[in-house]
Amino acid sequence: MNDDLTAEILRNALCTAAEEASIVVVRSAYSTFIVEGADAAAAVLDVRGRLIAHSTSTAIIQCASLRSALPYLLRRFPAAEMTPGDVFLMNDVYQGGIHANDLLVFRPVFAEGEAAYFTGTLIHVADLSGLSAGGMASDATDVFLEGVQLPPVRIATAEGLVDDVVAILAANSRTPDKLVGDLRALIAGANVAARRVAELIDERFADGVAAYLADTELRMRASLRAIPDGTYTGAYTLDDGLTVRVAVTLADGAATLDFTGTDGQVPLPVNSGFSQTLGGVMYAIRCYVDPALPLNEGCFAPLDVVLPEGSLVHCTRPYPGGGRFGTVAAAEEAIFAALTSALPGRGVAASGILQGFSMSGVDRPWLHMSFDLGGMGAGADRDGPDATGALFGGGRNIIPQAEPVEARLPVRIEAVELIPDSGGDGTRRGGLGTRTVIRLLEDARVDTRGDRLHRPPPGAEGGLPGRAGGYFRELPDGTREPLDTKATRQPLRAGESFVLETSGGGGYGPPPGRAEADRARDLADGRTTRDS
Incomplete structure (x- = not known):
């Protein structure tokens, strides 16, 4: 077989293994946010800690997390002491993790009797203690208020789950069934990827991986030049x-x-x-x-x-x-x-970014976590895209859809819409922010975490800043009250609405430079209004 063709087959097989693992996690998870929003990542790595392949249809911002955490796992559990069937779990932010609710799972893959490769999966689980029911401890002053901290631990062996560890995790979750279900989904994804990698391993595999990584590095260096x-x-x-x-x-x-x-x-x-x-x-x-x-x-x-x-x-x-x-x-x-x-000429104005929130029940346990995305800043040669979440690095849409959320939870989603005039004016207009309105059917508490709300995304080269977003409580009579932008356990009563508005992107270039045809199109499309 042609060497180039063999290399391409291997590359696609490895990428598919990582992608399949992320899909298995999403389809197997118990949390609405994961099932509907696909907030997951998966990777294939080697025992040296090198990233061989990473899922790309999920959040790209997680691309370094599994890679960064594996060396800490190997310090705690040397590869030579691992046995087939072992699965490991961690979340420590100081050891390559993200925060308490983002669990990282690793499974070794053996070659000639030694742990030579690893598959890893990662998702934000439903709840793992801390100030916030969804892990959004926006007023935490230390890490212990953010949830249970996990150094690398063995969570499963060839005999099955380590029950004592699972029991401790479940006892520290407000939604234990969902937590354990999410944990099983993480392990299932790592297992699937491990099987795929094991099927590929032969006497040429290590050399093929090395050549694949070397080729990517060569192309990366050429781009940087x-x-x-x-x-x-x-x-x-x-x-x-x-x-x-x-x-x-x-x-x-x-x-x-x-x-x-x-x-x-x-x-x-x-x-x-x-x-x-x-x-x-x-x-x-x-x-x-x-x-x-x-x-x-x-x-x-x-x-x-x-x-x-x-x-x-x-x-x-x-x-x-x-x-x-x-x-x-x-x-x-x-x-x-x-x-x-x-x-020069490839500049970009600042963007509105991810604004997260979580809601939890007061009278009975339920949890909804989500976020919405701001408008992207305009570039030197283009308007900013609307509601893209450009700086979050997402792959597929990771915002849960309205119907499944309403079917599972005591809420009614009354609006998900673009906000006219929210993009900064300029020769190129900033992308629009969004407005989401969620009516509460039961009493709840809401946790908020946002930025670029007090300092809206600035424009560039004479462009104007985007419109600042915010979090609000809307009373049944339509009165709107601002919520804190970084706070937990803010009360909402049944009949009231939670309103999330994201910031628009900054404009690029002085506003008088915008073509009249572009302004007419903005008005016809509803992106701007006559009042503006």
Whole structure:
């Protein structure tokens, strides 16, 4: 068989194994947010901790988490001591995890009697203790308020689940049945991928994987060489007044991204664990390289990412890390700002980002977790897309659909719509934010976590900022009251509505430069109004 053809078959087989694992997890999960929103990720790795393949139809922002956590697992459980059927579990944000509710599962794959490869799966489970019923502890001052912390533990063997560990997890969940169901789904996904990888292993497999990763690295370096060598700086400030700073240095097909100068960690859930920041870095860099590159270790190899310990982008114990996505998005914006000076004409205004929330029952246990996505900032040559969640790095739509949510929970979703005039004006208009209205049929509590609400996404090159979003309580008579943008257990009564509005993206270029034909189309499409 032609070597190039063999390599292509192997590449697709590995990517399919990771993708199939993520699909198995989604289809097997018990939590509505997972089943309907597909917030999952899966990967194939080797015993050296290298990422061989990653699911891409799910959240790309998780691309570094399984890769970052595996070395910590191997320190606790050496590969030589693992046996067939072992499955391991962890969530520690300081050891490559994300936050308490994001569980990471690993299963070794054996070659010639040794653990040589690993499959991994990751989802946000229904509930695992902490201040918030959905893991959105937006007013946590330390990690212990965010939920149960799990160092690497053995969760299953060839004999089945380790019942004592499962019992401890279930006892620390407000929805134990869903938690255990989600855990079984994670293991099922890892098992499926492990079988697929085992079927591929032969005497040529290791060499084939090495060649595959080397080819990706070669192509990644070629893409980086297309960006002029030099050092470029950028920064972005969160609602809390904290700033992420980066210096991007490009030299001969390699890049150093140094976040020295970023503000220090704070006792608020805005810090990011290092793996999530690294995922954001990869997302941002991939916006400037060959989009056909497969997502594997070859993409990481040319990058040297400096994340100072004890900073917003690399929190340390006991600082909380659950609210990381505002900081991760700020890191991405800082990289975009830096590379704009390297690539004139490829600039972009700031975007509205993911705004999360969770609702839980007061009189009986039920839980709804979701988010909506802001408008993307306009670019030098295009308007910003509406409601895209550009900086979250999603693959498939990860917002649960209205009908399944209404069928499972005591809520009625009365509106999911674009907000006219929310995109920043400019020569190129920012993308529109969204409005979601959820009527409560039972008393509930709501947890909120958002950013770019007090400091709306700024425009670029003379463009105007997007319209700021927010969280609101709407009374039956239509009166609207603002909710805190980062808080837990805010009361909502039956008959009241929860309103989530996301921020629009910033505009690019001075507004007088916008073509009259574009303004007429905006008005005809309802993106703008005559009043604006």
